[in-house]
Amino acid sequence: MEITYQLSERDLAAFYDHFYARSKVLRRQGRRVSVWIPVFYVLLAAVLWVFLQDPILPLILLVAGIAMALIVPMRMKQQRRRLVRKMYGTRASHALFERQTLRTEHDGIVNETVAGVSTTRWPYVEGIESKAGRTFIYLGATRAHIVPRDGIIQGEYEAFVEDARQCYQASTAEANGRDGDRTRTADGETRRDSMSVGGIINPRTELVYRLAEQDLLAHSEHNATQIAPLRRVFRRAAIAIFFIFLMGAFLVWVITQNAVLAAVMSAVGLVISLFVPSILKRGRRKITGNVYRESKTPALLMPRKLQIESDFLLNETASGAGRINWNYIERIDTTDEHTFLYTDVVHAIVIPKHGVLRGDYDLFHAELLRHWQAAKTADVRQAEVS
DSSP states (O other), X not given: OEEEEOOOHHHHHHHHHHHHHHOHHHHHXXXXXXXXXXXXXXXXXXXXXXXXXXXXXXXXXXXXXXXXXXXXXXXXXXXXXXXXXXXXXXXXXXXXXXXXXXXXXXXXXXXXXXXXXXXXXXXXXXXXXXXXXXXXXXXXXXXXXXXXXXXXXXXXXXXXXXXXXXXXXXXHHHHHHHTOSXXXXXXXXEEOSOOOOOOOSOXXXXXXXXXXXXXXXXXXXXXXXXXXXXXXXXXXXXHHHHHHHHHHHHHXXXXXXXXXHHHHHHHHHHHHHHHHHHXXXXXXXXXXXXXXXXXXXXXXXXXXXXXEOSSEEEEEETTEEEEEEGGGOOEEEEOSSEEEEXXXXXXXXXXXXXXXXXXXXXXXXXXXXXXXXXXXXXXXXXXXXX
């Protein structure tokens, strides 16, 4: 059974809301932020009460802390939605908003878009969940097929979702009966007894490699530094913390005329704001690692193969295979240790230099850039002609 539909920015925002609500790690982090901000206000109020013995300013801070406890969860959700709109609002991911087709087959679920075709085997589908007129078919820790009821162009939404659930449940039952394609070792790590990615025929056009957790963290950090809306969010966090202390210092000076205490509060705020970037980086790495570790899909860290063809890039993993047309690779970023092939604003195929099992990283990278740049050049020429 198949269905054809088209996504909107609202569907992406709904996915991120569902993803954050679904992840135990992110829910726990959200609760911590919602608690620690009011706790900070309460502690600051207590310190001021000890030094000033004046109830007015501590009382104001207590009220502000209670208000923040009520406001922060809602503000975090609003900020997340605004961030999604800014990242995807430019429609840089042009294939993402084009019509696409999902098809259920016996072995897996097939996704066809203008950018290419991908197949994910049912044992590597993490789950199928529906909410508010949308169904999310999770393929990994941060990825899912989003099927919006309102975006259906051809096919029956309810019938397709039911068929997908039946295929997924049948695969899960079969895997449970024979331990499936995935097994878990004594220390909790998932592995695969056998994974066929084929041999290397041409090291210039084929590469077999394996990801490690540090590569996933490197991708997350690369996004944080390269995606403009994310950079602005982290900069604003440091500025906001400084201005919170500065405002507190101003109130202290207005109420107490104690310039020394006001200056100390301002200095503390400045010092803390300088350390905010490194604190946020450590926090991001910890959260990202925990999010990937809570994922049930082991294929992420298994051997995978990339193969360069004239019209597309072939990506083979334990979970399935995908074909990406060259002109729909958004960009290719290269660092000293990694190459990131972005298929949309956020998601990328990560190629670690240190993780190569078979093939030649440098030769493959050069050939990769050559094919991609040739496709982009052809697109520009075609646009000029038209």
